[in-house]
Amino acid sequence: MEWWGVLEGLLLVLVLAALPLVLFALRRRWLARSGSLVECSLRISTRSSRSGTPGAGWALGVARYSGDELQWFRVFSLAFRPRLRVTRRGTTVLQTRPPEAAEVPMLYRDQRIVVLADSEGRQIDLAMETSSITGLLSWLEAAPPETRYPV
CATH class of the missing domain: 2.30.29.30 (Pleckstrin-homology domain (PH domain)/Phosphotyrosine-binding domain (PTB))
Incomplete structure (x- = not known):
């Protein structure tokens, strides 16, 4: 079950790497919605x-x-x-x-x-x-x- 820890670590790194991209997309959408x-x-x-x-x-x-x-x-x-x-x-x-x-x-x-x-x-x-x-x-x-x- 040692691979669960590795899998959780990789998943956490993936989520943290994707978070700024998601925030950029949400911000751009919010700006466009306001005008x-x-x-x-x-x-x-x-x-x-x-x-x-x-x-x-x-x-x-x-x-x-x-x-x-x-x-x-x-x-x-x-x-x-x-x-x-x-x-x-x-x-x-x-x-x-x-x-x-x-x-x-x-x-x-x-x-x-x-x-x-x-x-x-x-x-x-x-x-x-x-x-x-x-x-x-x-x-x-x-x-x-x-x-x-x-x-």
Whole structure:
């Protein structure tokens, strides 16, 4: 009956190895149930601490719209709270551009970069597909009338 102990040990290792995968799947399902998800990479910087390295600082993630805020979640995380919240009020689009050569390996395929400035003085770089950028711009333009948004 010594093999029972070995079998129990192997089963325990298998369950512990599969647990993070199950948690990732449950988290992704929960996020998708709360609103549609958009593949969206993120780079945040303040104006004073902008890195000179073009490909540095990108994190893969997903974003969803929830009322007047865009919520961003890391892909490889078990957290159920967004890592970043961007509110419509006070957020402006500075530019859209294609990724530089050093940025391409860090991003999903066929993404363009949208550079935002928020009311807190942060510069937020979002990398999204063209159709997702159209959705983001529409969402920003649909802000209440008192919000100033340069078109």
